[in-house]
Amino acid sequence: MVSNTSSSYGALARFFHWSIALLIITDIGLGLIGDAIERNAETAGFLQTLYSTHKTIGIAVLLLAVLRVIWALTQPKPVPLHPERKAETFVAEVVHWALYGAIFVMPLSGWVMHSAETGFAPIWWPFGQDLPFVPKSESVAHIAGSIHGLSAIVIYLTVGAHIAGALKHAIIDRDDTLARMTKGKVAGSQASSGSHLAPMVPAAILWAAIIAVPILTQPAHEHGSTTIAVETASDANWQVESGTLTFTVAQMGAPVTGQFGAWTASILYDDTGSGEVEVIIDTTSLTLGTVTDQAKGAEFFDTSSYTTAVFAAEIEQIEGASHRASGTLTLVGQTVPVVLDFTLDRDGDAASMTGTASLDRRDFGMGSGYTDESTVGFGVMVDVALTVTRTR
Ligand code: HEM
Ligand code: HEM
CATH class of the missing domain: 2.40.128.110 (Lipid/polyisoprenoid-binding, YceI-like)
Structure with a gap:
């Protein structure tokens, strides 16, 4: 079935989940490899290809994320399989909300950084490189880069916790949590309570902080804009x-x-x-x-x-x-x-x-x-x- 029910993920929700998961994990890998490689004449061509791939995949994530949310809003959310384990369910849902935030903040911060700086690796698509309303500015690029870097830390932790949770359900609990997301298996009591928004609050606070801290701590001056020009020769006129x-x-x-x-x-x-x-x-x-x-x-x-x-x-x-x-x-x-x-x-x-x-x-x-x-x-x-x- 294409649509969700209260006890199963439909084909489209699963498609969005796994396509975004694959692209995000690939992009994390590319980002880390790019970060580890020194920039010099020998590596410049390779790094350009790497970052163009990274950016293009990131934009694909953003487009899929928009479609995913529009679709999710029209769909019932499958109930938790163990609603009696209140803390575990709460933490799992906070992580889900944090991951939802990541699929927007990661690509958008990357794109703002790309738009604010000049040169370097282009996004491989024909729709233009720059976001409107983003000035070419070193300080904007620096802020967006800090948000991108901090978000990367959040994503390592949340994806790690999320995968560990999925494995725990499959290996220790031996329940249908993973099978619901892989095969679309129907599981969970219709009677258990559906989604509530409380777990969204910590995730929203986390993302607000990740965005606000680099903006508020950025030094006010734009680097390199001062001009010092004085006459030196005694006969200069x-x-x-x-x-x-x-x-x-x-x-x-x-x-x-x-x-x-x-x-x-x-x-x-x-x-x-x-x-x-x-x-x-x-x-x-x-x-x-x-x-x-x-x-x-x-x-x-x-x-x-x-x-x-x-x-x-x-x-x-x-x-x-x-x-x-x-x-x-x-x-x-x-x-x-x-x-x-x-x-x-x-x-x-x-x-x-x-x-x-x-x-x-x-x-x-x-x-x-x-x-x-x-x-x-x-x-x-x-x-x-x-x-x-x-x-x-
Ligand atoms: C799914 C979305 C994305 C993920 C998960 C992601 C992840 C990462 C990671 C893990 C790094 C290395 C982190 C670090 O250096 O601290 C990185 C670096 C970078 N990302 Fe992304 N990224 C995404 C989207 C984008 C997009 C859409 C762009 C640009 C259009 C972009 C541009 C960059 C650039 C330029 C760097 C290098 C930053 C530097 O060395 O200063 N990223 N990204
Ligand atoms: C190998 C990697 C992954 C595995 C094994 C995995 C597994 C799962 C499973 C089993 C669920 C269902 C949880 C439930 O029904 O309570 C789920 C849900 C979810 N996963 Fe993943 N996941 C992976 C990667 C990711 C990544 C990289 C993201 C990042 C966006 C992500 C985001 C989500 C979200 C937001 C949900 C909530 C369901 C929804 O609203 O679509 N997952 N995942």
């Missing part, structure tokens, strides 16, 4: 008021933008349309979505050995607002010629400048283990935007 220094690189085929939070610029530029600029970048202030640590690591910016990068260039006016700074960028000990084309919009002693330069990471020997572009692109686009005022 433009003071940087504000600015951003970002770069974009394709990661797993999708553009990911990072930024440097701390750098200093010294600009000398006069009305003849020529001048010079020196930018000293604190590479340890780098942030790059979810892969900041890898970007700072030995294979890329190697910030433990090279804490600064220096761009030094001559400025020439091409035509009107259009300018070019030609010089060198010294990064990870390599000095490479770089051209930065920019526009300078002047309004008296104030000016705004926006420019871009394209680099090739291989020129600096960065990411040499990533020999093709499928994980990390070769081209890096640097974007600079400044507002400056003339000091003398």
